[in-house]
Amino acid sequence: MDQVFCRWFKTSWTWEGREEGAETRLELEGVTLGRWLDHPLVTTEVRPQDDLLVEWTAWQHGEVTLCVPCAMDAEADCWPFDPLAATFHALTCWDEQAGRVALDEHGRPRSFPEAWLSLKETVRGFGQVMSASQQPRWPWADIMWHAIAGQGLPAQPLxxxxxxxxxxxxxHKGRSRLKSWLLQVRDFGLGRWATVQERFKVNCGWIQDxxxxxxxxxxxxxxxxxxxxxxxxxxxxxxxxxxxxxxxxxxxxxxxxxxxxxxxxxxxxxxxxxxxxxxxxxxxxxxxxxxxxxxxxxxxxxxxxxxxxxxxxxxxxxxxxxxxxxxxxxxxxxxxxxxxxxxxxxxxxxxxxxxxxxxxxxxxxxxxxxxxxxxxxxxxxxxxxxxxxxxxxxxxxxxxxxxxxxxxxxxxxxxxxxxxxxxxxxxxxx
The missing domain is CATH 3.20.20.370 (Glycoside hydrolase/deacetylase)
Incomplete structure (x- = not known):
């Protein structure tokens, strides 16, 4: 909550009567913006390696349609997910820490997390439409909170x-004379005439590196x-x-x-x-x-x-x-x-x-x-x-x-x- 409301939206927040497993109601200036059931991701001290089931759901709010993690079974007037847990899931790179992402030879994600790639829905936001499997290109948590509370808070500039x-x-610059000479010999032997000429002109100060x-x-x-x-x-x-x-x-x-x-x-x-x-x-x-x-x-x-x-x-x-x-x-x-x-x-x-x-x-x-x-x-x-x-x-x-x-x-x-x-x-x- 500090991250979303204090750092991002430059406002304050308070909890009232919150209990583990309870329902959360978000109010802004006396207006209820939404209700949801709390997800275990934020009510228990669970770790990414634990076998916690994180399900996904489609969520529509105004003109925005997103696929979001931390889905919860809820009554008709509750949102089908916990937006605070979804934000926590995003900011901690939860799926990466849980090892649910294929890595390349440098240890970097080779693609988006598996949970995203399996989604078949279509997402929409601000006149743009794409497959939910490509939603990680978007700042989807920003879009989500803008849809929830953005209209009631001061506008944030880019x-x-x-x-x-x-x-x-x-x-070419920055090498010793010996190093530059050896590189010239190598490139000359390999027939890289343009490189040889360019290096010579740079080192003579005739052209810029x-x-x-x-x-x-x-x-x-x-x-x-x-x-x-x-x-x-x-x-x-x-x-x-x-x-x-x-x-x-x-x-x-x-x-x-x-x-x-x-x-x-x-x-x-x-x-x-x-x-x-x-x-x-x-x-x-x-x-x-x-x-x-x-x-x-x-x-x-x-x-x-x-x-x-x-x-x-x-x-x-x-x-x-x-x-x-x-x-x-x-x-x-x-x-x-x-x-x-x-x-x-x-x-x-x-x-x-x-x-x-x-x-x-x-x-x-x-x-x-x-x-x-x-x-x-x-x-x-x-x-x-x-x-x-x-x-x-x-x-x-x-x-x-x-x-x-x-x-x-x-x-x-x-x-x-x-x-x-x-x-x-x-x-x-x-």
Whole structure:
């Protein structure tokens, strides 16, 4: 309730005469908005590994039709589910913690949870229609609460947060002379003439490094806060392949970016850091010496990490903010909401001091996993943006310095970023 009414709707709430297994009635300014039977998910100290049956049901409220978890048998004048339990189910990524999601080789959800994929109904919201199996693309918990209470509460404006991941800071710059020379020899031998010429011109200062898009990004977002998540992991092919953190180029770049107005530079834990907590601790300890690097705010490389387990690890390491919560194989909202929220430890049954910042889409998921063209991605994001703006949520994407370079596989994607950023900015409070 604190999460929904205090943090999201900026209002207060009170319980009156609540007992386990009882019925809950939601009132706003003396008007009853709805009634439901309490689901065991929120009335007992159950854990995801316990064999608790969570059933799903269709729910229609005004022009909104959703499929929601935590269905309850109820009388005709009660809702067929518990919205508080459904919200808890979403924000804890309950199905993921219960192991009901197929994982890829990086330990990330390969698809939406099995419970969603089995749904056959059609869902509707704000003029859009889709199969319920695709509902995890929507901020469905936001839509649900907007339908329940949004009309009686102050309107919430769209909030934009511009974030970028930096896996490979530069295509050619930042390497030692020996390293650059060896790369030239290799590429010459392989017949990569264009790359050889490009590297030579970059190192001579005749042209800009293709991945050095930082000035363009900051100019495009002049007056707005921009956050960079910088990978600074020890080289570990084929996943951690950025610049050597033991060199000078990467820490100098971090310091230079952090000195720019309204720029935040965060830690981007490497692939191996998510395999071994000792590696994560060593990586964090090294980066604490870098001026400008915020080592208590993260987004994981490849969006790796298991909800619950990783959240507890972060708290133990002093991490205060994690913005890794997004689908790696699709778009949409992994925890059912576009709004920031505090993590909940289902093992100790308490809120923990870690703010989770959901993201709507990662560039590589759209181009690679979904196979969308740049124009198709912009249209899909525009549809999602309309819903997020209607419920007054948050708009946070994961792009890379490389994906706005307009080179190689990312040719044409810079205009997609510009287009969707312009549309989001036009709907936000600035």
């Amino acid at each position: 909030v934009c947060d511009w974030t970028f991941d930096v896996d490979v800071a530069f295509k 293709p991945y050095d898009t930082y000035d363009w990004l900051l100019e495009h977002h002049r007056g707005e806060q921009v956050t960079f998540h910088v990978l600074a992991a020890t080289r570990n092919r084929p996943y951690d392949v950025g610049l050597d953190p033991a060199g000078t180029a990467l820490p100098h770049m971090v310091e230079a970016l952090a000195r720019r107005p309204k720029v935040v530079v965060r830690w981007h834990p490497g692939w191996r850091a998510l395999e071994d907590p000792n590696v994560a601790q060593a990586e964090q300890a090294r980066l604490k010496a870098w001026p400008g690097m915020r080592c208590d705010e993260v987004r994981t490389h490849f969006l790796r990490g298991c909800p619950g387990e990783l959240w507890r690890q972060w708290v133990g390491m002093g991490i205060a903010v994690d913005s890794s919560l997004g689908w790696a194989h699709d778009v949409g909202f992994r925890a059912g909401t576009s709004r920031d929220f505090m993590a909940f430890d289902v093992l100790d049954n308490k809120v923990i001091p870690l703010e989770l910042q959901p993201m709507v889409a990662m560039d590589e998921a759209m181009r690679g996993k979904l196979g969308w063209s740049a124009p198709e991605a912009e249209q899909q994001l525009t549809d999602l943006l309309e819903i997020v703006a209607t419920v007054g949520g948050g708009w946070r994407m994961c792009w890379h310095n490389t994906s706005v370079s307009d080179t190689e596989a990312w040719a044409g994607w810079k205009s997609t970023y510009v287009g969707i950023a312009r549309k989001a900015r036009s709907k936000s409070v600035g």
